[in-house]
Amino acid sequence: MLDGMTQADKQTGCTQTSCGSSNDHLDQMPDAIRERVKNHPCYSEEAHHHYARMHVAVAPACNIQCNYCNRKYDCANESRPGVVSELLTPEQAVRKTLAVAASIPQMTVLGVAGPGDPLANPARTFETFRMLSEQAPDIKLCVSTNGLSLPDCVDELLQYNVDHVTITINAVDPEIGAQIYPWIYWNNRRMRGVKAAKILIERQQKGLEMLIERGVLVKVNSVLIPGVNDAHLKEVSRVIKAKGAFLHNVMPLITEPEHGTYYGVMGQRAPTQRELTELQDACGDMNMMRHCRQCRADAVGLLGEDRGEEFTLDKIDALDVDYAAAMAKRAKVQADIEAERQRQKARQSSLKEQLKAANGKTLFTVNGLTMEQQAPLASVASGAVVDRAEQGTLPSDLRSVQMAVASSGQGLINQHFGSAREFMIYEVSPKGARLIGHRKTAQYCSGPVNCGEGDAALPETIEMLKGCEVVLCSKVGFKPWDQLESAGIIPNGEHADEPIVPALMAVYKEMHTSGALGPDCSKTISA
Amino acid sequence: MSYEITNLCVNCHACMDVCPSEAISVGLSQFVINPKACNHCEGDYAHAQCGSICPVEGAILDEFGEAVNPAGSLTGIPPERVAQLVAEGIL
Numbered sequence: 001m002l003d004g005m006t007q008a009d010k011q012t013g014c015t016q017t018s019c020g021s022s023n024d025h026l027d028q029m030p031d032a033i034r035e036r037v038k039n040h041p042c043y044s045e046e047a048h049h050h051y052a053r054m055h056v057a058v059a060p061a062c063n064i065q066c067n068y069c070n071r072k073y074d075c076a077n078e079s080r081p082g083v084v085s086e087l088l089t090p091e092q093a094v095r096k097t098l099a100v101a102a103s104i105p106q107m108t109v110l111g112v113a114g115p116g117d118p119l120a121n122p123a124r125t126f127e128t129f130r131m132l133s134e135q136a137p138d139i140k141l142c143v144s145t146n147g148l149s150l151p152d153c154v155d156e157l158l159q160y161n162v163d164h165v166t167i168t169i170n171a172v173d174p175e176i177g178a179q180i181y182p183w184i185y186w187n188n189r190r191m192r193g194v195k196a197a198k199i200l201i202e203r204q205q206k207g208l209e210m211l212i213e214r215g216v217l218v219k220v221n222s223v224l225i226p227g228v229n230d231a232h233l234k235e236v237s238r239v240i241k242a243k244g245a246f247l248h249n250v251m252p253l254i255t256e257p258e259h260g261t262y263y264g265v266m267g268q269r270a271p272t273q274r275e276l277t278e279l280q281d282a283c284g285d286m287n288m289m290r291h292c293r294q295c296r297a298d299a300v301g302l303l304g305e306d307r308g309e310e311f312t313l314d315k316i317d318a319l320d321v322d323y324a325a326a327m328a329k330r331a332k333v334q335a336d337i338e339a340e341r342q343r344q345k346a347r348q349s350s351l352k353e354q355l356k357a358a359n360g361k362t363l364f365t366v367n368g369l370t371m372e373q374q375a376p377l378a379s380v381a382s383g384a385v386v387d388r389a390e391q392g393t394l395p396s397d398l399r400s401v402q403m404a405v406a407s408s409g410q411g412l413i414n415q416h417f418g419s420a421r422e423f424m425i426y427e428v429s430p431k432g433a434r435l436i437g438h439r440k441t442a443q444y445c446s447g448p449v450n451c452g453e454g455d456a457a458l459p460e461t462i463e464m465l466k467g468c469e470v471v472l473c474s475k476v477g478f479k480p481w482d483q484l485e486s487a488g489i490i491p492n493g494e495h496a497d498e499p500i501v502p503a504l505m506a507v508y509k510e511m512h513t514s515g516a517l518g519p520d521c522s523k524t525i526s527a
Numbered sequence: 528m529s530y531e532i533t534n535l536c537v538n539c540h541a542c543m544d545v546c547p548s549e550a551i552s553v554g555l556s557q558f559v560i561n562p563k564a565c566n567h568c569e570g571d572y573a574h575a576q577c578g579s580i581c582p583v584e585g586a587i588l589d590e591f592g593e594a595v596n597p598a599g600s601l602t603g604i605p606p607e608r609v610a611q612l613v614a615e616g617i618l
């Protein structure tokens with residue numbers, strides 16, 4: 001996009017795929033694919049600031065076992081382990097979707113996810129899709145699967161509004177697969193070992209090929225399991241890319257003994273953030289999707305407030321949505337969003353022009369807006385620009401620091417610590433700030449009155465932030481403040497409502513000034 | 528005796544979908560097998576379908592009251608390990 005950049009600029013600015021839309025991986029995609037995913041909150045990093053998706057749990061059954069899953073809870077391929085969602089009938093799911101779509105026009109994508117494998121529940125999944133295709137043709141549908149039933153379902157999927165499918169593929173080698181999948185249910189039998197893994201892998205690959213042949217977009221998820229498939233995932237990435245998958249999303253294994261999964265109980269460790277980032281980089285030519293939020297953009301949580309209460313079962317049962325009217329309103333809101341995105345793009349290209357004129361400037365991207373660094377950092381708050389000389393005072397060999405950010409969208413630091421359901425994790429270095437992932441929390445704040453004072457999930461949240469040295473949020477309560485500090489994480493509420501990246505750089509610079517980035521610490525980045 | 532579902536069932540629907548005799552239904556707190564309808568899958572399949580897909584060890588008992596999938600047989604987790612974690616209050 002920034003074809004006006006000089007090589008030097010590319011090196012000073014963040015060249016990774018995840019810093020914002022100037023490096024949005026969409027840029028590397030063929031036009032046809034880009035056109036199809038540009039409004040998809042899961043696939044376009046820029047779009048996820050504007051649009052949202054939601055999930056309905058209509059598919060309880062599964063036909064395989066993954067060693068990182070405990071079937072007491074939801075499918076671990078799709079949600080954080082340990083989560084139990086309320087099962088809906090297809091009718092309830094459709095009512096809920098229409099109700100949410102009517103009140104949140106930005107909700108553009110509906111996914112069937114779990115609590116088991118959607119395609120192991122073909123009747124419930126397809127009934128939901130069929131009704132939604134008829135009643136809400138403006139909602140895109142997506143589905144994720146372990147792949148075992150996929151080849152049998154492709155034709156039916158094509159009858160509905162489904163143009164995105166996610167397959168979880170953890171291996172293409174049955175020997176490795178057998179260490180991940182203890183059994184599958186196949187041809188009316190339970191099968192185990194390498195033989196079972198071989199069937200599963202063949203079915204996944206066949207399903208992938210069939211979808212690509214038919215022009216369906218396919219994303220592949222892989223769970224990174226240290227010592228099991230870590231060395232193998234590059235091969236997975238190569239194979240699925242050659243077959244035409246448009247995104248490969250490597251997710252960290254989550255393993256806690258209390259989840260009761262095989263890996264959790266047997267002490268299999270999770271990857272460190274560094275291992276994860278390294279692997280994502282190694283498979284980097286696959287348009288890795290760093291902003292994957294495993295459904296952070298859940299529409300019911302959109303706008304930074306928990307609206308789940310409005311859409312509980314008894315309430316949706318009573319709802320009667322006039323969807324024709326809602327659809328008109330949705331079209332209007334979405335058109336406004338598009339107009340705003342166009343305006344942002346126009347501003348961006350005018351900046352690009354300026355850049356050509358002012359050779360050698362450093363670029364910052366904030367929520368799709370590319371900013372030039374020209375003014376003192378302090379004024380970045382108001383969206384102004386920063387001096388490159390200013391940034392140039394950072395020696396290039398400073399260690400990088402991981403920082404967590406609580407944001408409810410728009411690319412701003414605009415969420416209370418206690419109400420953050422997840423944190424964006426950035427790696428900040430003299431080269432810039434890049435998004436390396438998201439980590440989910442069990443949200444513990446139950447309202448503004450006691451924000452930050454509830455505590456059930458606090459230790460868990462702090463544990464989850466391990467490896468980060470700073471957490472930026474709009475506000476943080478006394479109790480979490482103390483506990484964060486004792487855990488060695490500095491809470492920072494000074495940049496409330498500011499764009500994320502410049503704020504991160506400002507904090508990084510302060511750390512440098514105060515000597516916190518001393519050269520000896522270069523190996524202290526923990527995971 | 529017919530096959531039976533215990534309170535370890537996690538209500539995943541899988542067995543109901545694959546039972547050739549439509550013997551399984553949603554019960555009050557877990558799925559239930561209608562003993563009159565269950566034919567042990569005889570004549571239909573070599574293995575009882577409910578017991579072949581159920582993901583939970585101990586959730587399905589065969590006609591002799593034995594767990595079709597005893598502890599450790601599906602997850603590969605040694606039962607001692609589970610007992611140890613339970614004793615430690617982790618599970």
Ligand code: SF4
Pocket residue numbers: 062063064065066068069070071074075076077078115116117146
């Ligand atoms: S596909 Fe794997 S992770 Fe998902 S429900 Fe089945 S066993 Fe669990």
Ligand code: SF4
Pocket residue numbers: 530545546547548549550551560564565566567568575576577578
């Ligand atoms: S044994 Fe066969 S017939 Fe009986 S409940 Fe199980 S699946 Fe149904």
Ligand code: SF4
Pocket residue numbers: 532535536537538539540541542543557558577580581582583586587
């Ligand atoms: S398959 Fe097992 S866990 Fe699932 S509903 Fe049947 S008995 Fe319950």
